[in-house]
Amino acid sequence: MDTRRFRQPCVILNPAAGSGKSLRMWPRLQPLFEGRLGPVEALFTEAPGHATQLARGAIESGADLVVAIGGDGTLNEVVNGFFANGKALSEQAAIALFPLGTGGDFKRSAHFPEDSDEVIAAIAERELRHVDACLARFRAYDGTPLERYFVNVAGFGLGGEVAISAKRNFLARYSGTGAFFWATAVSFLTYRARKVRLAFDGEATLETSIMEVALGNGRFQGGGMHVCPRARLDSGSVDVSVVRKAGFFEFLAALPYLYSGRIYSHPKCDFFRARRVVAESDEEVSIQVDGEAVGILPLEVETVPGVIPFAGIGAR
Numbered sequence: 001m002d003t004r005r006f007r008q009p010c011v012i013l014n015p016a017a018g019s020g021k022s023l024r025m026w027p028r029l030q031p032l033f034e035g036r037l038g039p040v041e042a043l044f045t046e047a048p049g050h051a052t053q054l055a056r057g058a059i060e061s062g063a064d065l066v067v068a069i070g071g072d073g074t075l076n077e078v079v080n081g082f083f084a085n086g087k088a089l090s091e092q093a094a095i096a097l098f099p100l101g102t103g104g105d106f107k108r109s110a111h112f113p114e115d116s117d118e119v120i121a122a123i124a125e126r127e128l129r130h131v132d133a134c135l136a137r138f139r140a141y142d143g144t145p146l147e148r149y150f151v152n153v154a155g156f157g158l159g160g161e162v163a164i165s166a167k168r169n170f171l172a173r174y175s176g177t178g179a180f181f182w183a184t185a186v187s188f189l190t191y192r193a194r195k196v197r198l199a200f201d202g203e204a205t206l207e208t209s210i211m212e213v214a215l216g217n218g219r220f221q222g223g224g225m226h227v228c229p230r231a232r233l234d235s236g237s238v239d240v241s242v243v244r245k246a247g248f249f250e251f252l253a254a255l256p257y258l259y260s261g262r263i264y265s266h267p268k269c270d271f272f273r274a275r276r277v278v279a280e281s282d283e284e285v286s287i288q289v290d291g292e293a294v295g296i297l298p299l300e301v302e303t304v305p306g307v308i309p310f311a312g313i314g315a316r
Contacts, residue, residue, distance in 0.1 A: 005124070006065040006094070006311075009033075010041040010058045012051050012078055017070030022100040025116075029069070029098070032117055036124040037065070045074070055081025059089045065311060066093065067123065071101015072152055076290040079133065079308065080149050086135075088307055096123045096311040105291075106152045109218035109233060111314025123312035130306035131233040131313070134217050137300045138287050150289045151308065152218035153227060156279065156297060157210050157243075158191045160286025162222070163293035188252075193245035196281045196297070200240070200274035209245035215277060215301050216241065221291065229261040230271070233313070236305040240272040277301045 011033060015023040026042070033040045041063070043054045055066050055078040068078040075097050082088060082095060098119055099107040113119050136154055137147045193209040200206075214221060216228025216239040231239040246254065246268050257266045264271045278300050279285075285297040 004038050006037055008041075008063045009037045009039075009065040009067065010043065010063040011067040011069055011098070012043045012045065012054050012058070012074070014045045014051065014068075014070035014074040016045075017074055018100045022069050025100065026069075029116065029120075032120050033067075036120045045070075045077075049077060051077035052081040056084060056089065057081075059093045064090075064092050064094065065096060065123075067096040067098055067311075069098045069100060071099065071104065072106050072290045073292055074101065075106055076148075076150055076152070076292065079151050082308060083133075083149055094128055094309040094311045098123070105220035105223065106218055108220045108224070109152065109231070110310075110312070112312060113314075119312065122314070126312055126314070128309045128311055129234065129313045131308050131310045132217055132236060133304045133307050134215070134238055135302050135304060136287075136289055136294075137302075138295045139298065140295045146295055148289050148294060149304075150217065151233070152290050153214055153216045153221040154287065154289045154299075154301065155212060155214040155221065155227070156196075156285050156287045156299060157194060157212040158188070159212050159214065159221065160288045160293060160296075161191055163286070163288035163291060194281055194283045194285045196279055196285060198240075198242070198272075199278040200272050201276050202278075204272070204274075206242065206270070206272075208242070210242060211246055211251060212241075212243040213279065214241040214243075215239070217303075225258045226261040227258060227263065229263060230273075233310075234306060235273075236303060237273050237275050238277060238301055238303050240274065240277055242270040242272070244268045244270065275303045 045051045068075045133149045135149055140146050195209045198206045214227040216231035219228050219231045221227050227241050228239040254266050257263045263269050280298045287295050
């Protein structure tokens, strides 16, 4: 008797993920997927944003599992394909991630196994976990209103500048990791603190000069920075880490806090938790969503609790 949980699984593969590793691995991965899930439709992205179109089309055609093969950016695009007109396209469809990207931040929060076959087994066998999505509304660089869902981390300030620089610097075509570290160094040396206004659930407000603000559904960003160590994927809220203005050497000395999970023990870092967060500034402040530069403030982030059935995620 056929006991497979998913009747129409689909994978969406980003050929550029992991500097081409995903495409090279697919001939080996395909039989592993089909051994656990049965026949799997494989779709390949051709340009930025294409995974959103592919995921939306697959779900509308009846797919009950869409697996993103790639990094956090590919997953973000697939998540956005899960929604249309502010609602989930299907109550039956689930999402999963086979992580092959550069940063791999979502997989840290989701407790995926390390072995490829074990990841696929987890997707096939672990109980589905309903995770939150966060809807971000903001402005494009030309002023056009935009919105985007995310399941990991968004932020603005220094992180937004790093995301811009990582795409534009000369290393981007050779190494995502090298581009990120180069961008971090350059942005760190040139960044100037911005004054912002923050409101939490329409009540508590904060006005301060910031180096970075991270809004976490997940806990990690930037290739392992533990920016929101208390965040949970199904908490029904978003964790907010505010890193206030600091001098160059003071900020440099604080970097170990970002990787150790001790960020809230630093005197220049504040913690908030809310269902809805609004950020404004009279200056231009860049925003990143799951590592992608997307626009500028003002920003509104609203949590949509438990909206995505996610396959393969481990224990809390």
